[in-house]
Amino acid sequence: MTGWLNGLIAIGLLLSIFYSGLDTGVSFGTLLEPKNVRAVQRFIAGLWPMETSPPFLWQILKLLWETVEISLVSTALAIVFALPLSVVAIRPQGEEFDVRRLGKLQWSLRWLVYYFVRALLGLLRGIPELMWALIFVVAVGLGPFPGILALAAHSTGILGKLYGEMFEAVDLRLVETARVSGCNQFQEFLFVRFPMSLSIFLSYTLFRWECNLRSATVLGFVGAGGIGTQLIISMKLFMYHEVSTLIFAILLLVIAIELLGQFLRVRVLRSDTGKGIREGR
Known part of the structure; x- marks a missing residue:
């Protein structure tokens, strides 16, 4: 019975994908139509030679740094807001949250707060960064600040959910041991849940910082600062030689941040397990 059900689900998914492709007009042959091929050729031809004048390169460097600053500040703000929200968003579990022990009013209030925070985090991450950017551009004007607020709002929703589920996954036996020893909920989080989930x-x-950096390059399309602002200006003016330089600069920045992120993650894992490995030797 289970095999037949899985087969029907698979067939249903395939049919849904096929119908969605037809309904949205997916046609790879369109890419090969002569007029479309010529349009792509004109665009590619316009990318060369790249713009390499010193004033333009210096401007790109400043915009790249502004993009990095937007990603750093927005990620820091997201951590500040997501961490306390994630603590409240930990699902009540264990004997301490038994309705007979807490009483119906306190038990109901705790679950109400839990679902409210979960819904708030869902709302924050459910609105795309570009929509947040448009909202904050209207609220505070053009520039990097609305981009920071947009990324911070969206990242708070994502990190809050991830942190909450991460803290929930901590071995409940360790949590119960801390409670038995007299720890309150804050001490339980501080000395058990957070250290066990640090890596x-x-x-x-x-x-998330890497994601914010990539997103920061796009938010400039709506005037939220960063290198994306110059990219959309060059595109609108059909200055494709500048576009190629900007794309290449963004590519280098993304590669550099990817390598830095890998290096930091490796360092974190080594510091987290190095002591145990040395003791094993």
Whole structure:
């Protein structure tokens, strides 16, 4: 019975994908139509030679640094807001949260707060960064600040959910031991849940920073600062030789941040397990 059900689900998914492709007009042959091929050729031809004048390169360097600054500040703000929200978003579990022990009013209030925070985090991450950027551009004007607020809002929703589920996954036996020894909920989090999740916490945070850096390059399309602002200006003016330089600069920045993120994650894992390996030897 289970095999037949799985087969029907697989067939249903394949049919849904096929129908969605037809309904959205997916046609790879369109890419090979002569007029489209010529348009792509004109665009590629316009990318060369790249713009390499010193004033333009210096401007790119400043915009790249502004993009990095946007990603750093937005990620830091997201951590500040997501961490306390994630603590409240930990699912109540264990004997301490038994309705007979807490009483119906306190038990109901705790679950109400839990679902409210979960819904808030869902709302924050459910609105795309570009939509947040448009909202904050209207609120505070053009520049890097709305980009920071947009990325911080979206990342708070994502990190809050990830942190909350990460803290929930900690071995409940360790949590109960801390409670038996007299720890309150804050001490339980501070001395058990957070230390046990530290390496994963840093890994999630570094990955989100990398995502924010990539997103920061796009938010400039709506006037939220960073190198994306210059990219959309060059595109609108059909200055494709500048576009190629900007794309190449963004590519180098993304590669550099990817390598830095890998290096930091490796360092975190080594510091987390190095002591145990040395003791094993």
